[in-house]
Amino acid sequence: MQETIAGNGAVIDAIAPLCTGVNAVRHNSDTFGNGYHWFRLDDPKSMTKAAEPLAKAGARLCMASAYNRRQPADPRQEICYHFELDGAVYNITAPLADEGASVPSITAFFANADWHEREMMELYGVKVSDQPNPRRLFLDERKDKGLLDGAVPLSVMMNGACSKDLWEHILKDKESDKA
Amino acid sequence: MKADTTIETTVTGPRTFSMPLGPVHVALEEPVYFHLEVEGETVRKVTLTSGHVHRGMEALAAQRNLIKNVTLTERVCSLCSNSHSFTYCMAVENVLGISIPMRARYLRTMSEEIKRVASHLFNTAIQAHIIGYKSLFMHTMEVREIMQDVKETVYGNRMNISSNCIGGVKCDLTPELFKYILGALDKVEPLVDELREIYATNPLVLGRTKGIGMFPKEDALRLGIVGPVARGSGICKDVRKDSPYAAYPLVDFKVVVKDGACCHTRTQLRFDEIFESISIIRQCCRDTPDGPLVAPMNEIRVAEAVARTEAPRGEVFYYIRTDGTDVPARLKWRVPSYMNWEALPVMMKNCNVADVALITNTIDPCVSCTER
Incomplete structure (x- = not known):
C-alpha cells in the first residue's frame, strides 16, 4: 500500500522546480503520520522564491539551522529553514558552496526570520544579504563573528x-x- | 559591553527619555535588558538586548553522543526541562526510525502534562508577585507544591525528572503511583478552581492585568508567536492537536483559545489549560497499557530529522543531523520564548513603565533557554 503524506500540493509544486539535484526533493513521515517535506535548493539566492509561496499559503517560520559540512566534497556550509503549514513541516536547505556565498534575507516574508538570521550571522558567520537589522543577537560585539564556524x-x-x-x-x- | 546595569535617564528628544531596565532587576526572573524610550510614565519604544546567559549548549551537544545529549537537553530550561529531553528523543527516534512502545507514549504524555500544570501555576504565581499581592503569590505557590510533590514522589526530582530516554521512558509507574497521582489531582483541582476565580474577579488583579499588554491577532500571526501567548490572541495553534505525537491522538482534550489578547486573558487561558492537563493525566492513569518501556536502538545512518512538541510555553522545535557516528553532526533547537520575545515591543507600546515587568511575565519568558 502506498503511504500518503500530508502536504500542500501548490507549495510543493512551487518550490520543487528550484531543486533539480539528485534527491533534492524528499517527503517522509514519522511514526505518528506527521508529514515532513525536504527541499534542497540549487542556488541559495532562490531562498526568497521558496519563501514566497510558503508565506502566501500562511506558513510559519519555525527555525533556521546553520551548520558546517565536514566532508571536503560537500558545500562548506548549509542552512536549513524549517516552516510549518497545516501541521506539516517544510525543510528548505540552502547550500553555501564557498566562503563568499550569501543567502538573501527572508524577513520581507517572515518577520520572525530576523532573530534566526542574526543568530546564524553571529555564530556561523553566514552572510545574509539585505538583512534590515544586522545587529548582534546574543554575543558581545567584541567576540569574533562565526564562533561555531571553524575548528x-x-x-x-x-x-x-x-x-x-x-x-x-x-x-x-x-x-x-x-x- | 552588552548593557549598563545602572539605571539612568538621558534626554534623547524634545519629550522622550531613554531609560534602561535590567539586565538585573527585582521584577525580572532572569537577566534581560530593556532599552525603553519613555514619555513621562508612558513607554513609546522598546528595544531588547539579550545574551547575558548564553551557554553555548549547541556546541556542547556536538561533542556528546546521542545518549549523553538527553541529559544535556533536559538542562536547557528548568520549567520546560521535560519538553526538551522529550523533543530531543523524538528527533533522534525520527532520524533513526524508532517507534516507541505504547506504554512509553502514555507515560511521556503524563509527565509532560504534570510539568505543564506546575509551570502554568508558577507563571501565575509570579504575576501575583509582580503585582505585589504577596499572599496570593504564596497561596499559588502552595497549590503548585502539590504538583512538585507529585514529581518528587513519582520521578524522584522536583524539576529535572529524567523520565525520557531514546526509544521510550526510563521511569515506570506502579499501580500505587497511578493511584497516588489521581489522589493528588483530586486535591489540586478544586484549589486551582479557587485560584482561577480569584485571578478572574479580584479587583486588585483585574486593575493591573485587564486591558494591559494588548497583543492583536494579526501581530501574533505576523511574528509567528506560539503557545498560550498566541492562543490568548485568538490563534488556534497547538502542536498536540496539529501534529499529534505520544498519546495525544488517543486522549480527549480541547485547545483553549481566547480573544481578549491582554495580560488577564493570557492568565485565564493558562488556568483553563491546567484543567485540560488534569483531564489528560487522569486519562493516562486510566488508559496506560502494560508492556515494554523502551524500543531498541537502530543503526545510526547519515540522515536528518526534525521533531516538535507543545511545551508549557509553546512549540519546541529540534533539528538533528547524524553522520553515521554516535555524535550528532548538528543539533539545533528553538524554544518558544525565542519566538515570543518579539511580542513584547507590541505589547508594551504606550504602556506604563510600571507594567513592563508584568507584561514581560505574561509571555512566560525564559531567557536561559532562549539563549542556550
Whole structure:
C-alpha cells in the first residue's frame, strides 16, 4: 500500500522546480503520520522564491539551522529553514558552496526570520544579504563573528578548565582593557 | 559591553527619555535588558538586548553522543526541562526510525502534562508577585507544591525528572503511583478552581492585568508567536492537536483559545489549560497499557530529522543531523520564548513603565533557554 503524506500540493509544486539535484526533493513521515517535506535548493539566492509561496499559503517560520559540512566534497556550509503549514513541516536547505556565498534575507516574508538570521550571522558567520537589522543577537560585539564556524584546538578549548590558566586569562584581559 | 546595569535617564528628544531596565532587576526572573524610550510614565519604544546567559549548549551537544545529549537537553530550561529531553528523543527516534512502545507514549504524555500544570501555576504565581499581592503569590505557590510533590514522589526530582530516554521512558509507574497521582489531582483541582476565580474577579488583579499588554491577532500571526501567548490572541495553534505525537491522538482534550489578547486573558487561558492537563493525566492513569518501556536502538545512518512538541510555553522545535557516528553532526533547537520575545515591543507600546515587568511575565519568558 502506498503511504500518503500530508502536504500542500501548490507549495510543493512551487518550490520543487528550484531543486533539480539528485534527491533534492524528499517527503517522509514519522511514526505518528506527521508529514515532513525536504527541499534542497540549487542556488541559495532562490531562498526568497521558496519563501514566497510558503508565506502566501500562511506558513510559519519555525527555525533556521546553520551548520558546517565536514566532508571536503560537500558545500562548506548549509542552512536549513524549517516552516510549518497545516501541521506539516517544510525543510528548505540552502547550500553555501564557498566562503563568499550569501543567502538573501527572508524577513520581507517572515518577520520572525530576523532573530534566526542574526543568530546564524553571529555564530556561523553566514552572510545574509539585505538583512534590515544586522545587529548582534546574543554575543558581545567584541567576540569574533562565526564562533561555531571553524575548528577550535582542544588545547585552546581547555584553557578555561584549569583554574590558574582561567584567572591568568581574566587578569590579562583586565590589564588590556585598562590599557 | 552588552548593557549598563545602572539605571539612568538621558534626554534623547524634545519629550522622550531613554531609560534602561535590567539586565538585573527585582521584577525580572532572569537577566534581560530593556532599552525603553519613555514619555513621562508612558513607554513609546522598546528595544531588547539579550545574551547575558548564553551557554553555548549547541556546541556542547556536538561533542556528546546521542545518549549523553538527553541529559544535556533536559538542562536547557528548568520549567520546560521535560519538553526538551522529550523533543530531543523524538528527533533522534525520527532520524533513526524508532517507534516507541505504547506504554512509553502514555507515560511521556503524563509527565509532560504534570510539568505543564506546575509551570502554568508558577507563571501565575509570579504575576501575583509582580503585582505585589504577596499572599496570593504564596497561596499559588502552595497549590503548585502539590504538583512538585507529585514529581518528587513519582520521578524522584522536583524539576529535572529524567523520565525520557531514546526509544521510550526510563521511569515506570506502579499501580500505587497511578493511584497516588489521581489522589493528588483530586486535591489540586478544586484549589486551582479557587485560584482561577480569584485571578478572574479580584479587583486588585483585574486593575493591573485587564486591558494591559494588548497583543492583536494579526501581530501574533505576523511574528509567528506560539503557545498560550498566541492562543490568548485568538490563534488556534497547538502542536498536540496539529501534529499529534505520544498519546495525544488517543486522549480527549480541547485547545483553549481566547480573544481578549491582554495580560488577564493570557492568565485565564493558562488556568483553563491546567484543567485540560488534569483531564489528560487522569486519562493516562486510566488508559496506560502494560508492556515494554523502551524500543531498541537502530543503526545510526547519515540522515536528518526534525521533531516538535507543545511545551508549557509553546512549540519546541529540534533539528538533528547524524553522520553515521554516535555524535550528532548538528543539533539545533528553538524554544518558544525565542519566538515570543518579539511580542513584547507590541505589547508594551504606550504602556506604563510600571507594567513592563508584568507584561514581560505574561509571555512566560525564559531567557536561559532562549539563549542556550
